[in-house]
Amino acid sequence: MFSFKSCSVALAVALLSATSIPAYAQKSENTVRFAYNQVPENIDPFFNSVRIGVIIGQHVWDTLVFRDPATGEYKPNLATSWEWIDDRTLEMELREDVTFHNGDSFSADDVVYTLNYVSNPDNKSVTQQNVNWIENVEKIGDYKVRIHTSKTFPAAIEYLSGPVVIHPGKYYEEVGPQGMNTAAVGSGPFKVVSHDVGQQVVLERNENYWNENKQVPNIERLIIRFIPDQQTQAAELMSGGIDFIMNVPVDQAQQMGMMPNLNVKSGETMRIVFLQMNSLENTPAEPLKDLKVRQAINHAIDRETMVAQLVGEGARVIDVVCFPSQFGCSAEQATTYEYDPEKARALLAEAGYGDGFSLDIYAYRERQQTEAMVNYLREVGIDANLRFMQYSAFRDANRSGEVAMSHQTWGSFSINDVSANTPVFYKFEADDVNRDEEVRDLLQTGDTSVDPEKRKEVYEKALGLISERAYAVPLYSLTSYYATAEGLEFQPYPDEIPRFWEMEWK
Amino acid sequence: MLAFAAKRTALALLVATAVSIIAFTLLRLSGDIAIAIAGEGARSEDIAMVREAYGLDRPLIVQYLEWLFKTLQGDLGQSIFFKTDVGTLIMAKLPTTLKLGLFSILFALTLSIPLGVLAAVYAGSIIDRIALTIAVAGQALPNFFFALCLIIVFSIQLRWLPVSGSGTWKHFVMPTIALGYYVTPPIMRLVRAGMMEVLSSDYVRTARAKGLSPGSVIFKHALRNALVPVVALTAVQLGFLLGGSIVVETIFALDGLGYLAYQSITHKDFPITQAVLLLLSATYVFLTLLSDLANAWLDPRIRMS
Numbered sequence: 001m002f003s004f005k006s007c008s009v010a011l012a013v014a015l016l017s018a019t020s021i022p023a024y025a026q027k028s029e030n031t032v033r034f035a036y037n038q039v040p041e042n043i044d045p046f047f048n049s050v051r052i053g054v055i056i057g058q059h060v061w062d063t064l065v066f067r068d069p070a071t072g073e074y075k076p077n078l079a080t081s082w083e084w085i086d087d088r089t090l091e092m093e094l095r096e097d098v099t100f101h102n103g104d105s106f107s108a109d110d111v112v113y114t115l116n117y118v119s120n121p122d123n124k125s126v127t128q129q130n131v132n133w134i135e136n137v138e139k140i141g142d143y144k145v146r147i148h149t150s151k152t153f154p155a156a157i158e159y160l161s162g163p164v165v166i167h168p169g170k171y172y173e174e175v176g177p178q179g180m181n182t183a184a185v186g187s188g189p190f191k192v193v194s195h196d197v198g199q200q201v202v203l204e205r206n207e208n209y210w211n212e213n214k215q216v217p218n219i220e221r222l223i224i225r226f227i228p229d230q231q232t233q234a235a236e237l238m239s240g241g242i243d244f245i246m247n248v249p250v251d252q253a254q255q256m257g258m259m260p261n262l263n264v265k266s267g268e269t270m271r272i273v274f275l276q277m278n279s280l281e282n283t284p285a286e287p288l289k290d291l292k293v294r295q296a297i298n299h300a301i302d303r304e305t306m307v308a309q310l311v312g313e314g315a316r317v318i319d320v321v322c323f324p325s326q327f328g329c330s331a332e333q334a335t336t337y338e339y340d341p342e343k344a345r346a347l348l349a350e351a352g353y354g355d356g357f358s359l360d361i362y363a364y365r366e367r368q369q370t371e372a373m374v375n376y377l378r379e380v381g382i383d384a385n386l387r388f389m390q391y392s393a394f395r396d397a398n399r400s401g402e403v404a405m406s407h408q409t410w411g412s413f414s415i416n417d418v419s420a421n422t423p424v425f426y427k428f429e430a431d432d433v434n435r436d437e438e439v440r441d442l443l444q445t446g447d448t449s450v451d452p453e454k455r456k457e458v459y460e461k462a463l464g465l466i467s468e469r470a471y472a473v474p475l476y477s478l479t480s481y482y483a484t485a486e487g488l489e490f491q492p493y494p495d496e497i498p499r500f501w502e503m504e505w506k
Numbered sequence: 507m508l509a510f511a512a513k514r515t516a517l518a519l520l521v522a523t524a525v526s527i528i529a530f531t532l533l534r535l536s537g538d539i540a541i542a543i544a545g546e547g548a549r550s551e552d553i554a555m556v557r558e559a560y561g562l563d564r565p566l567i568v569q570y571l572e573w574l575f576k577t578l579q580g581d582l583g584q585s586i587f588f589k590t591d592v593g594t595l596i597m598a599k600l601p602t603t604l605k606l607g608l609f610s611i612l613f614a615l616t617l618s619i620p621l622g623v624l625a626a627v628y629a630g631s632i633i634d635r636i637a638l639t640i641a642v643a644g645q646a647l648p649n650f651f652f653a654l655c656l657i658i659v660f661s662i663q664l665r666w667l668p669v670s671g672s673g674t675w676k677h678f679v680m681p682t683i684a685l686g687y688y689v690t691p692p693i694m695r696l697v698r699a700g701m702m703e704v705l706s707s708d709y710v711r712t713a714r715a716k717g718l719s720p721g722s723v724i725f726k727h728a729l730r731n732a733l734v735p736v737v738a739l740t741a742v743q744l745g746f747l748l749g750g751s752i753v754v755e756t757i758f759a760l761d762g763l764g765y766l767a768y769q770s771i772t773h774k775d776f777p778i779t780q781a782v783l784l785l786l787s788a789t790y791v792f793l794t795l796l797s798d799l800a801n802a803w804l805d806p807r808i809r810m811s
Binding site: 039225226227229236238239240390392429430 | 768
């Protein structure tokens with residue numbers, strides 16, 4: 001809320017003049033203090049919808065499958081092996097030597113209770129999209145379960161490696177989500193010592209952690225504090241009150257990078273950016289129905305320059321509407337449109353819009369990027385105007401067909417599968433403003449087939465068609481900036497989950 | 507006096523109702539609440555479900571009346587985000603905000619009364635000018651900016667005070683100054699004006715003529731009378747402070763009512779926003795009413811006009 005330019009300037013002045021800050025303050029304690037700007041309503045991962053909830057989930061709990069962030073490969077975790085025995089039944093063998101923080105041993109009962117509980121709509125998990133594909137879970141043996149899905153759901157493994165964690169069943173049955181919030185118990189690399197709701201969560205490393213995919217953390221303690229204001233977080237970091245912050249605004253990150261006792265790192269995120277163009281019969285901008293106009297718009301925007309000057313280090317240009325690491329995201333058949341304002345003008349003239357036309361661009365974040373696009377469009381003769389608003393208002397307008405063109409972004413909830421991305425905008429759902437039946441059918445086949453090769457093939461084709469028909473201008477991935485106290489070693493990941501179990505004070 | 511009190515009370519009730527209606531309408535005008543609650547990944551079905559579950563599909567007037575009816579019965583509803591009782595949440599956060607409000611008003615009084623007295627006694631001098639500058643600066647500086655300046659000086663450079671949190675008394679120092687400074691100017695100006703008037707009155711001249719020491723004249727005779735309107739103004743300013751705490755608490759991450767209000771706005775958790783606004787506006791209206799009545803009681807001319 002309070003990202004006031006004047007204060008950033010004042011802070012910058014202060015940071016440049018601040019001297020002799022005692023570095024390594026937390027090194028001797030072997031503690032990392034991390035500040036985040038949103039408060040989770042409940043730290044039970046199924047009962048909050050904020051990113052910090054996912055981060056806590058990965059630290060306190062374990063998932064059935066582990067996704068190797070380096071290779072994208074799915075590896076055994078709580079499950080030692082798995083197999084689709086038919087289109088809607090996934091059979092899993094489970095590990096036998098895992099213990100929860102409270103001493104309970106892990107078995108099939110925990111998987112059965114947790115997944116049946118959270119997938120039951122009556123229990124009102126707030127992240128329905130993560131669990132509503134589960135019909136029910138059946139115990140086959142002490143260490144063997146069958147997960148029945150409510151529809152053919154090939155992305156199941158991805159979900160089981162991400163947001164779907166396993167609770168100690170007996171304890172969960174006793175205390176429920178509210179009890180989990182006040183006294184969380186999992187099997188992950190960190191144990192929850194205390195949770196002061198709205199203030200902080202204190203975690204301690206799990207000395208007996210079993211998992212070779214993660215590790216026994218190097219740091220002994222992790223304190224997560226909730227500080228809503230970005231400037232306050234920056235001030236805390238500069239004054240040595242905390243050690244790690246993320247989602248730092250670009251301008252602030254640049255200023256902090258100049259300070260000797262702070263480290264700034266940027267990393268690519270899975271959030272992609274694209275211009276969505278409404279080509280429906282009742283579009284508010286008639287010219288967008290014309291393929292040539294949409295192609296012209298694709299040629300009008302200099303994505304490379306925008307990435308280099310506005311988006312930040314780590315971002316890359318994309319040619320299709322999905323994130324490159326997502327399963328099925330292939331640009332093999334994509335039509336690429338290089339930056340060529342001359343060609344854009346020629347295409348517009350061909351389409352009969354040589355004198356240009358006026359167009360409103362709706363946007364809800366990264367305003368300076370939209371402003372750059374407005375300028376690019378004006379250069380080729382399109383009288384573009386910015387309509388900047390809150391996300392909910394924008395979405396409302398988009399869904400009621402009032403929006404001709406929008407600066408869209410999509411984070412896929414860090415799900416590494418195209419089904420969490422492209423179909424949202426091209427499968428005749430509320431946000432589809434092109435409604436191409438051919439594209440829809442291809443995506444539908446991809447979403448409901450369990451054969452990976454088949455899926456790859458149809459997604460590739462669908463993405464090719466979307467770019468050939470120029471329904472969107474795929475732009476780039478976004479980056480996120482992290483700032484840390486000097487001496488804290490860490491590596492950012494595109495899913496925006498910092499791995500505190502890997503971090504180390506040097 | 508009784509008629510006056512009745513009139514004022516009725517007026518206060520009207521103001522409180524008007525505020526609640528405006529707040530209710532503004533919240534609904536700021537975008538579709540159902541979409542905001544359902545979140546980024548929600549499909550149309552999810553949004554429709556949310557709309558129905560929270561009764562957002564009914565006419566606005568029905569929603570308002572239902573809220574009003576329940577509130578009058580003491581039921582503030584459930585928080586959409588925290589899934590707990592709004593009344594309980596508010597009670598848990600109230601002490602921090604009250605503490606901050608009280609500290610701030612004490613800070614404002616200890617700063618503004620001496621400054622006001624000095625400015626009046628040395629009217630027109632350099633001291634008067636300095637006091638005026640302090641007052642103008644207090645009113646001109648937005649408190650979020652002043653708060654950041656305090657953080658830069660006391661936390662980043664001097665390292666005397668912690669930036670955020672509410673664990674110890676040290677955590678309250680900067681929020682108190684940031685919030686209290688904001689209400690210093692009006693109080694100071696009133697003290698100065700009151701003192702100037704009293705100092706030129708006959709009874710002070712008499713007191714001086716009796717040969718009383720200047721200190722005794724200023725503090726025993728003049729200040730006492732000059733402070734009467736200040737008491738009333740302080741009550742009003744305390745209401746202001748509680749409202750201003752939304753910004754200050756958010757900046758300093760103090761876990762009070764203001765922070766709760768901020769969170770509820772970002773999450774479109776309208777039962778909380780509504781309840782906090784009601785509480786703040788009711789407090790403000792009540793304190794204003796109290797000060798009106800106090801003034802009227804102290805000064806018969808007010809209740810006659």
